[in-house]
Amino acid sequence: MSNLWDLSGIQPQTKVVLEGDTIPALFWNGVKARGPNVWMRQKEFGIWRSWSWNQTGDAVREIAHGLLAIGFEARETASILSNTTIEWVLCDLAVLSAGGVSNGIYPTDAAEQVQYLCADSGTTVLFVENDEQLDKALEVRDHLPQLRKIIVEDMEGLRELNDPQVISLDQLRELGRAHLLQHPGMLEARVAACQPDELAILVYTSGTTGRPKGAMHSHKGLVYTVRGYNTLIARDQNDECMCFLPLCHIAERMGGEYFSLYTGAKLNFVENPETVPENVREIAPTVFTAVPRVWEKFYSGVMITLKEAGKIQQAAYGWAIGVGQQVADLVMAGQPVPGGLRLQFHVARTLVLNNVRKLIGIHRARFLVTGAAPISPELVRWYLALGVPMLEVWGMTETCGASTGIPAQRMKPGSIGPAASYNEVKLDPVTGEILVRGPNVFMGYLNLPEKTAETIDGEGWLHTGDVGVVDEEGFFRITDRMKDIIIT
Structure with a gap:
């Protein structure tokens, strides 16, 4: 890989x-x-x-x-x-x-x-x-x-x-x-x-x-x-x-x-917010953090450009992205990529996929970071197929931002990754609520001691309001919100 x-x-x-x-x-x-x-x-x-x-x-x-x-x-x-x-x-x-x-x-x-x-x-x-x-x-x-x-x-x-x-x-x-x-x-x-x-x-x-x-x-x-x-x-x-x-x-x-x-x-x-696509191409960031809506807009822009392209260009893109997706699927499954497919991917990147990355402005990006809202696993797979790792992070205001994250060496779209090394994350054994503890957890809510006490329990665990599951590798996935479960 x-x-x-x-x-x-x-x-x-x-x-x-x-x-x-x-x-x-x-x-x-x-x-x-x-x-x-x-x-x-x-x-x-x-x-x-x-x-x-x-x-x-x-x-x-x-x-x-x-x-x-x-x-x-x-x-x-x-x-x-x-x-x-x-x-x-x-x-x-x-x-x-x-x-x-x-x-x-x-x-x-x-x-x-x-x-x-x-x-x-x-x-x-x-x-x-x-x-x-x-x-x-x-x-x-x-x-x-x-x-x-x-x-x-x-x-x-x-x-x-x-x-x-x-x-x-x-x-x-x-x-x-x-x-x-x-x-x-x-x-x-x-x-x-x-x-x-x-x-x-x-x-x-x-x-x-x-x-x-x-x-x-x-x-x-x-x-x-x-x-x-x-x-x-x-x-x-x-x-x-x-x-x-x-x-x-x-x-x-x-x-x-x-x-x-x-x-x-x-x-x-x-x-300004409207010039983001143009500015990305000018800056060509090496690390780029954005919310799913931005990643969706870039994808839509490429699809619109492709519709206006000639038949040969469309066919070349179809072949190249297909090769990229084969590679992405193997990488996500943790399986080795055969030599022949590696060679095809190299050709696909050189002839087609690098141009798609340039069109967006991510041709220099070492990796992309997405967070703040759920992202479609298919969209993550598309960016991986272009040859850019996309790492999903999860956190909230109260955890000072990212609290879990997908490691580049083990990408699992649909998951928010294992706990970051600097905090603990676990599930409430009864409700399945995601709990976080660590020095990154906030001091409390200003002027609202009772709300703070509701949110941080006696053992220092922050109750996030997100409900999730965790797999055998320690990767968490959000399945619901506590409020929604209480309402239903």
Whole structure:
């Protein structure tokens, strides 16, 4: 199998890549170690702009000192109401460096929801992306007595705005530069005072049953989990990743921002959700994490292109994908691939399948990661047939993201894989509910001790609400939701 796919880059990495026991400590150690290297890229006016670790550090330092200048205290909460941009990351790391708690709000949330999330989290500073998001904040600010400042990233259309509570991100950075000159060691002191057991971030659950709940994650839990991720879906400084899922969701916050912060993998930010297919082809990521809907869209795009192709191209694709599927079936069954079929697969990849991968933008991908919702085993099989391993992970906000994962050496579509090495997973012997225990499990729900007690039992097991089965190899499969079983 190793001759068919290069699995050397998917080996678990157990050594510590970056020292530090809080997210700000990790970040500033990263700046020190990687200085001039590129960390992030974002497309602006049609041109990709690179951010080195040093440039990122300078921006984070200015924003953090700006927060200190406006009286932001350690353990206060700042919220970010924005799409997935580099500025989101800069503000997040600045809040954490200043000893604060960082909370993300979906840019699609209505003003009423923004009010609830800011009130529940005790937000004192709110970062908003643009005039559209600012309007929501202004609509509800009279109901938020704790909110002191609103900071706007993009001031387009707001040049005439004169509001003492609202300043631009550029103005905050100016305040930060002045504050840095007057108090040169203050930020370092805040970073040093930040304790691993302290609350770092809030991630609000979707609130499908009642109000959203603020899941609390400590610095210790976040650092422990990103180190654990390297044993599951390893990356390094040579990797190119895409950042496009919402950063207020645990998947992109952990698997995108913090995991790349730890490993040094480059983060490329798409222009907007509509340009994802075009940006994938430009970036050609080496590791690509997405939700099933994205993988389905790519597949549909290839099928549409194929319908418009000539008869010879259609026949070539049919033969090549057929060879790929034969190989995929043997690999999934854990059986050896005969030499003749290996040779056919090599020809199929060279003549046809590599072009299909280029059409999607995954021709450089060492592996793909899918999660956040169930995916069709047939779709996984199709990507395997193209010659790219697709690894399914499962987890939730409360487990700090991925808690189980399919190993590249033993792919079983339809399964969510065995427990990740950094946590325990088992089934409740009576109900079959999937239970998780480990340092990656969250601290509890903000302001909801009774909900926390319902979710984490006396032995530290998190009750996930998912019902499953486990096979003799330790691979779990989700079969139902506890709520559905209770209803029926």
